Amino acid sequence: MNYFFRNIGVFLLVFVVYFTSGKFSLYLSSIDGYSTPVWPPAGFALGFILIFGNRIWFALFLAAYLTNTSFSDPEFGWFKTFTHNPQNLLISFGNSFSALFGGYILKRFSDSKLNIFSVRDLLSFFLLAGPTSAIFSSMIGSLSLYLFGIIYQDFLFQTWFTWWLGDSIGIIIFTPIVILTYKWFLKEETGMRLLLFTSATMGTFLLTLTIFFVTRDWEKEFIRYRIKSDGQIIASEIENRIFENLRVVKSLGSFLSLQRNLTKKDFDSYAKSILEETESVSALSWNVSIPHSKRSYYESQLKTDYPSSIGINTREENLSKKSPIESQYVFIRYIYPLIGNESVVGYDVFSNPVRKLALVNSMQTKDLEITGKVNLVQDSSDNVGFLVFYPIKRIDGEFGFATAVIKITSIINKSLIGNDQNNLCVQIMDGENTESKDVYIRNCNTSHEKLFSEFSHIHKTQIGSHIITFKIVATKEYFEKNLTNASRFILIISSFLTGLLGILMLIILGKEKSIQDIVEKRTFELEKANRVKSEFLANMSHEIRTPMNGVLGMLTLLEETNVDSEQKDYLDNAKKSVLSLLTIINDILDVSKLENHKLEIVPTETNVYKLCRDIQLLFQSDVIDKNLKLNLDFTIEDKNLHILVDENRLRQVLNNLISNSLKFTPSGIITLAVKLDPSRNFIEFCVHDTGIGISEENIKRLFDRFVQLEDARTKRFEGAGLGLYISKQLVNLMGGDIKVESILNIGSTFKFTIPFHQVEIPEQIANRIESLETFNLKNINVLVAEDNLLNQKFVRKVLEKEKVNVTIASNGKETIQLLDRSLSNESVKYDLILMDIQMPELDGLETTKRIRQRKDDYQNIPIIALTANNMDSQIQEYLANGMDDCVKKPIILSELLNSIYKIFSKGNLTQS
Incomplete structure (x- = not known):
């Protein structure tokens, strides 16, 4: 049944397009009315035969007959019109048979896939399809007009030639448009290529028609003028002679x-x-x-x-x-x-x-x-x-x-x-x-x-x-x-040039298509390689971070035991080595995302002063260990200033710059200064140190990848040489710029600006936690969903030291069950869930989705992801599916506490 209706649809499409274009094309006839120098239906007919096959022949025949026959004459009924125009049957047969013959030639001598961009198939099309197939329609049509007394013998050759040329030009211009449109519909061809070809050929063709109609109207006016002049002379002469006879x-x-x-x-x-x-x-x-x-x-x-x-x-x-x-x-x-x-x-x-x-x-x-x-x-x-x-x-x-x-x-x-x-x-x-x-x-x-x-x-x-x-x-x-005959001559020449333009466009587009195919093939191979590399990096990141989480966690717990000074020194060195390795892994992943344009900037409402204060506290212990000072010079009066910026990336840039200064400053002061540009279009961050400085020639290479400057730094300091490169890229992505000024043995100053977009924030609620310094988690009930026993032990230990009540679930299914049981137990109400992503039975993402679909008090419970998957796209997926924040493994206690603090500070929880 579907096949039947599809055939009916094709039949109607072919009929309507041919009939409509045919009726319009009749207006292109010369003034004498015997011939049409351009016949677009011939192009449509051949295109439809190539696409749908010989089964649509009758639709072409019927459309051609109705195009050439007028049933509007009141002197003739339908039957009389049919019998008085026998030549139209022959003309319709010639038009439809010509399309069949042209389709046979093209399928016999060219690509069956209608590859009109191929030079060989292009030559076959323009040499065989148009001129050869049009011979039949023009011969049958002109002979039928002659045999039925519509044209005279001396007019026969002119009619045949104009007919043949009109069909040939119609095929050359319109058949490629039909084929390209069909390929575009099947998504085998781009819309841009179809648009370029159609706009070029049809634009020229429409210009040709405009000139033709203007010229033909001029010719008509000239003939009308001559008729009026000669008619007046004849009528006056006859009238004068009649009146002479009356006298x-x-x-x-x-x-x-x-x-x-x-x-x-x-x-x-x-x-x-x-x-x-x-x-x-x-x-x-x-x-x-x-x-x-x-x-x-x-x-x-x-x-x-x-x-x-x-x-x-x-x-x-x-x-x-x-x-x-x-x-x-x-x-x-x-x-x-x-x-x-x-x-x-x-x-x-x-x-x-x-x-x-x-x-x-x-x-x-x-x-x-x-x-x-x-x-x-x-x-x-x-x-x-x-x-x-x-x-x-x-x-x-x-x-x-x-x-x-x-x-x-x-x-x-x-x-x-x-x-x-x-x-x-x-x-x-x-x-x-x-x-x-x-x-x-x-x-x-x-x-x-x-x-x-x-x-x-x-x-x-x-x-x-x-x-x-x-x-x-x-x-x-x-x-x-x-x-x-100027209009006819202009139409023929201009249409022929339009056909040549079509050939040229197909040759150009064919070359472009070949190049694009090569580029797409190479691009696919590169994308495949990039995809493999990205998957490899993501998998390796997860596999490395999982054991590192255990190592770092155990080292953190070991620090809390009774160890002597020598053992403590060993623990500190081990912990620093793990954190250094973690930094390198993060930097490598960021570089990979930057080069693949996969790193996205996600602006959020950020309290600038609070961010800088948190960073100052984060580095406080390291600063004290090196007998340095880390000052915060916040010159903006409004300490509650909120701006629209990617908080995580801004934090990453400031961490990189301060960590760099801390590394290369043996004594003195490090200052983080923040101020507004006088125009209030930019906000400026400045990290100044009294370190060893950088030479003039080395500043030029400072922001390149994997660069460790060949001076005292190279021998005395460690690092992969990615921090400053990543910082520059992130600042640029946020719409800013970064610069450095330095004097050897005096110190260095790193300045960067980002666009200033202030956000108005309403007054904070009374029970909101004011700062990380006054923050504690005492008596908070936290549900930890984690399948790794080592990670379970670490998270439990570090949270219990903060007086947190911890419940462990080994998978998502168990997490749902614990939430359900707590609803009937008033003494246990969970305030927060720390959710691992990869778990058996039910993973963390699916568990989060189910919690957000609940209709009870736990529908909006804060959920923080704990995961070794730290690709931006993965983190965005977690947040988009209902998680409130994400802490990357290996878990650093300060980052975990900071994440929980952010949730507290937004008023999601209240302290007991």
């Missing part, structure tokens, strides 16, 4: 009205004289209006003047017969020339409805009137014309109409001058409606009239009660003589 009729009327005792000889003589001056009037006549009572008299007169006359007559099926009795007759009394007009002598004009209407109007208006279109009896081969009636009353009282027979053909032929005007379609219509029945047409073709109907000129004139409309329409021949 002939009025002249005849004047003669008749003044003539007494009118005879046939008099009429013929005058009519002959005025006919010699005009070429459009084929005959003149005097049509007398009489009642039936005078019929006998006038019929005898007719017999006298025209012996062969049968009297007053009418015509039926082109045969003359005696007129039936009527109340009134208007018959032809005299006519000149007689030759060719013998049959109309005595003809009752009043018996014909068209002529009668004009006669009645003339009598009512007492003015000149013309008939509508009539078939003249005077000329069987070219008998389209009209009659002009001019009512007059002669001196002797006889009433009738001076009449002229005007042949439109003669007027038109004399009015059209020049080659351009002879190539125009001329329509003369009776009435204002341009869709009314033609009186006369010349050089017109029904298909041409529709095709070029917008290029026409309409002129109206009134004769009597009739409005005559002249419509001048352009023809194919007129276009060929007056059209520059």
